[in-house]
Amino acid sequence: MTKLPKCEDKKLGLLIDLDTCVGCHGCVVSCKEWNSSGGEKQLSDLNSHQKDPVGTFLNRVHSYERENSCTNETETFYFPRSCLHCEDAPCVTVCPTGASYKREEDGIVLVNEDDCMGCGLCAWACPYGARELDLVSGVMKKCTLCVDRIYSEELPPEDRVPVCVKSCPTGARAFGDFNDPNSDVSKKVKERGGVDLMPEMQTKPVNKYLLPRIKSKNSASSVGSVVEEETDATGLLGWVDRALSKF
Amino acid sequence: MHPAPSIILFTVLSGFGFGLISIVGLLQFLNQISEFDIIIFSGMGLFFSIIGLISSFFHLANKKNAIKSLSQWQTSWLSREAISSVLCLSIVVGNIGWVIVQNRYINDVGIMLFLLSLFTVFTTSMIYAQLKTVPSWNNMLTPAIFIFAALAGGSILLMDFASLVLLLIFGVLQVLFWYTADQSFIYKETSVGTALGFSKNEDIRSFDLAHTSRNYLLNEMVYKVARKHSVKIRYISFFSAFVLPMSLVLMFPGNLSVSALVMASHLIGIYFSRWLFFAEAKHSVGFYYN
Numbered sequence: 001m002t003k004l005p006k007c008e009d010k011k012l013g014l015l016i017d018l019d020t021c022v023g024c025h026g027c028v029v030s031c032k033e034w035n036s037s038g039g040e041k042q043l044s045d046l047n048s049h050q051k052d053p054v055g056t057f058l059n060r061v062h063s064y065e066r067e068n069s070c071t072n073e074t075e076t077f078y079f080p081r082s083c084l085h086c087e088d089a090p091c092v093t094v095c096p097t098g099a100s101y102k103r104e105e106d107g108i109v110l111v112n113e114d115d116c117m118g119c120g121l122c123a124w125a126c127p128y129g130a131r132e133l134d135l136v137s138g139v140m141k142k143c144t145l146c147v148d149r150i151y152s153e154e155l156p157p158e159d160r161v162p163v164c165v166k167s168c169p170t171g172a173r174a175f176g177d178f179n180d181p182n183s184d185v186s187k188k189v190k191e192r193g194g195v196d197l198m199p200e201m202q203t204k205p206v207n208k209y210l211l212p213r214i215k216s217k218n219s220a221s222s223v224g225s226v227v228e229e230e231t232d233a234t235g236l237l238g239w240v241d242r243a244l245s246k247f
Numbered sequence: 248m249h250p251a252p253s254i255i256l257f258t259v260l261s262g263f264g265f266g267l268i269s270i271v272g273l274l275q276f277l278n279q280i281s282e283f284d285i286i287i288f289s290g291m292g293l294f295f296s297i298i299g300l301i302s303s304f305f306h307l308a309n310k311k312n313a314i315k316s317l318s319q320w321q322t323s324w325l326s327r328e329a330i331s332s333v334l335c336l337s338i339v340v341g342n343i344g345w346v347i348v349q350n351r352y353i354n355d356v357g358i359m360l361f362l363l364s365l366f367t368v369f370t371t372s373m374i375y376a377q378l379k380t381v382p383s384w385n386n387m388l389t390p391a392i393f394i395f396a397a398l399a400g401g402s403i404l405l406m407d408f409a410s411l412v413l414l415l416i417f418g419v420l421q422v423l424f425w426y427t428a429d430q431s432f433i434y435k436e437t438s439v440g441t442a443l444g445f446s447k448n449e450d451i452r453s454f455d456l457a458h459t460s461r462n463y464l465l466n467e468m469v470y471k472v473a474r475k476h477s478v479k480i481r482y483i484s485f486f487s488a489f490v491l492p493m494s495l496v497l498m499f500p501g502n503l504s505v506s507a508l509v510m511a512s513h514l515i516g517i518y519f520s521r522w523l524f525f526a527e528a529k530h531s532v533g534f535y536y537n
Contacts (some may be wrong), residue, residue, distance in 0.1 A: 002322045018444075052460045062535055063455035064443065076454065079443055081535060090379065096326035097315035115315050118308025121325055123467065124248070127380045128442075129532035132463045138308030195444035198531065200436040201379050209444045 002095045004088065005104035011179040012106045012145055013085050013206035014162065015188055019213050020172035023061055023078030027164035027173060031059045031082075034146065034163040044136035056134045058082055058143045059164060070214055077212045080173070082164075083130035083143035084197065084205035085109050091122035091131060091142075099140070107206055108147055113139045127201040150175075178206050248381065249470045250525035253306040259518050261299025261332070262368055262393060266401030267292035268339055269364040274405060275342075275357025282346050288405060292364075293339050300332060324377055328370035335363045368397045375524075380531045382431035384524075388424045395420055396488075396517055403492065403510045407500045411493065414513075418489040421520060425481060432529060442534040453537055468530035477527055480519055488516020 035058060036043040045055035059082040065074050085102075089109050092100045099115035100122050102108070111122075111131075116139040123131040123140065131142045146162035149155060159166060165173045176185035185208070188194065194208030233241045271289045274280035280288075307313055317333070319326040338360060346352050372393035375384040395417040402410035440449035492509045499505040 002319045054460060054462055056463070057458070060457040062453060062457045064451050065454045066445075066449060066451045079535075081457075093322040094325065094374075094377065096319050096323045096329060097312055098319050099312075099315075115312055116309055117312035117316060118310075119306065119316075119325065120308070120467065121374065123463070124530070125378055125380060127437075127531040129464045129468070129535060133308055133467075135308075135463070197444050198437055198441050200441060201531070211444055 002092050002098055002100060004092055004102055007087065007102070007104060007107035007179070009104075009179070010106040010177045011085075011087070011206045012108060012150070012176070013178050013185070013208070014082075014145075014165065015174040015176070015185040015194060015208050015210065016080055017172045017174075017192075017210040018077050018079060019210060020170050021061075021078045021080060021168075022170055022172075023063055024169065025061050026167050026169055027080055028057060028059050028061055030163045030167035031143075032057055034149070035141075035144070042134065042137060043141060044134050046135055054135065056132045056141050058130075058132070058141060060129075068214060075212065075215070080164075081128060081130070082207075083109060083126075083145075084128060084203070084207040085143075085145065087204035087206060088202060090125040090127075090201075090203060094121045094125045096121070108145045109142070110144055110147065111140050111142055113137070116140050127198050127203065145175075178208070248525045248528040248530060249467050250522045251306055253302050255518060255521045255525065257299045257303035257306070258371060258393070258521050258524075259299070259514060260302065261296045262371065262397045262517070263400040263514060264292045264294065264296030264299060265332075265335065265364040265368050266397030266399070267295065267404070268335065268401070269361045269368075269398065270401040270405050272357040272360030272362075272364065275352055276354050276361060277357075278354060280405070282350055282352060284405075285346050285352055286343055289339050289343055289360075292401070293336060293343075296332065296336060324370055324373040328367065328374060331363065331367040331370050335360065335367050338363065365394060365397070368394050381528045382435050382437075383428035383528050385431075386427065388420060388427060392417065392420045392424050392520075396520070400510070400513055400517065403496070403513060404503070404506050407496060411496055414489060414493050414496070418485070418493075421485065421489065425523075428527060437531050437534065439534045439537045442531065451537075453535075457535075464532055465536065469533045469536055470526060474526060477523060480523055484516050484519035484523065486516070487512050488520055489513075491516075 032043055035041055043056040045053060047053045059080060062079040062081060063076065064079060065076045068075050085107055089102055092102050092109060096119065097115045097117050099112045101110060103110065118133060118138040120133050123133060131140050134141045149163060150160050152160060161175045165175045174185050176183040178186055180186060189208050192210045194210055196205050197209065268289055271280065271285060271292065275285060304310060304313060316326055316329045320330055342356050342360065369390050372390040376389035379385050395413060399410065399413040399417040402413050436447060438447045439451045440447050443451060492513045495505055495509045
């Protein structure tokens with residue numbers, strides 16, 4: 001049913017640290033790999049070895065630059081974009097067939113592909129571009145929060161996290177229950193000030209982002225001073241230095 | 248937004264068809280129409296509505312599940328639209344059948360058809376008006392132009408004075424819609440800053456692509472082609488949908504062959520108007536690709 005449940009038990013989601021993300025696209029690749037291998041799962045590609053390749057992805061990494069108001073320098077950061085598993089998910093309520101739904105037990109937003117008619121309205125309703133229509137199967141695809149991993153009894157316990165979290169080489173992605181104030185993700189959100197994307201859209205996203213920390217003027221100039229500072233050489237190099245200085 | 252021909256034809260043709268059905272219904276309720284005209288004109292309304300609905304069917308990527316769209320009326324405007332149009336068209340068929348068999352009509356069925364067909368047009372418009380992601384659609388002018396375009400289109404063949412009034416209201420609403428559409432994102436709080444979790448005025452630019460060629464999101468929601476001609480197309484649309492029909496009705500009142508020409512001109516104008524409705528609409532996902 002496309003009526004939104006009250007998820008009072010658990011709110012599972014991702015915490016993405018933009019300060020740590022290096023934009024390697026590892027999460028994109030591992031997401032595509034996990035979600036298109038085995039069984040009926042497919043994230044199709046068209047023209048993959050030709051001029052205009054197009055494919056379905058559940059996660060995309062953007063690259064941005066911004067002015068640091070403190071140092072007047074341009075800083076770059078990377079921004080992974082995927083489904084935020086919103087509490088007031090507009091993509092769910094617009095669905096005419098009942099294919100889109102939000103799970104009551106953990107708040108994960110999913111698509112039942114057997115019911116989807118591929119009208120694309122849910123993709124229009126999502127402010128974040130988190131849903132992509134698969135051009136081959138004709139049904140809507142979106143992040144499942146790796147629901148087939150996190151509850152899997154076949155995988156070893158340390159692998160029971162979304163594959164993007166597991167594969168991130170810098171630990172920029174964390175997975176947890178945002179409803180539990182003692183979970184690691186909740187603590188980090190409190191400590192670092194986790195933010196919502198487009199809060200004005202009133203979707204109440206579960207996923208939170210940690211913004212890049214503003215580097216202060218001091219930290220920026222101290223990097224420079226380390227490079228410029230000359231220390232007196234000692235030992236053999238010191239003797240060469242002193243000997244050459246005589247001429 | 249991508250101006251898909253299937254969707255534009257759907258809103259234009261089914262809007263016109265349901266508009267015709269509603270006007271026939273109103274005249275039936277008021278006892279102002281002959282049995283023969285009910286059969287002809289509601290038949291015509293039925294034809295256009297069904298052509299429109301078939302066209303929308305071709306927009307679906309997974310057509311075999313289309314029947315399931317009748318199930319989610321509690322939350323989904325698209326589902327309500329599907330149910331309402333099926334119900335309305337069934338009553339139209341019943342009404343035509345009754346008139347053919349009995350050679351008379353029931354006035355109260357007329358008011359029911361009038362209200363139900365307008366409600367169907369309203370549900371169509373709410374599919375777009377409900378989307379917070381597209382600010383130029385997300386206001387009550389969207390249902391207003393859909394409903395008055397339907398009423399004006401439907402009245403051209405059957406009424407003279409009333410069609411002038413309805414055309415005039417439609418023309419005013421259309422200009423108002425374009426005026427507000429031009430300002431939609433200026434008045435909203437969304438920017439590339441809020442899209443990335445910063446404040447609204449944060450100065451952020453994209454320096455590299457998230458993917459190397461276009462994708463579904465860009466094709467569907469970040470449609471930019473031909474926006475540069477939008478002002479010219481607005482003139483064409485306004486002339487064809489409003490100015491020419493108004494002038495012809497004023498010059499040749501009550502002439503059915505002129506009415507047919509007026510109707511054709513009006514529909515072409517509405518087609519351009521709907522093309523702009525989609526092509527000019529900006530979706531918030533575009534901020535990620537700034």
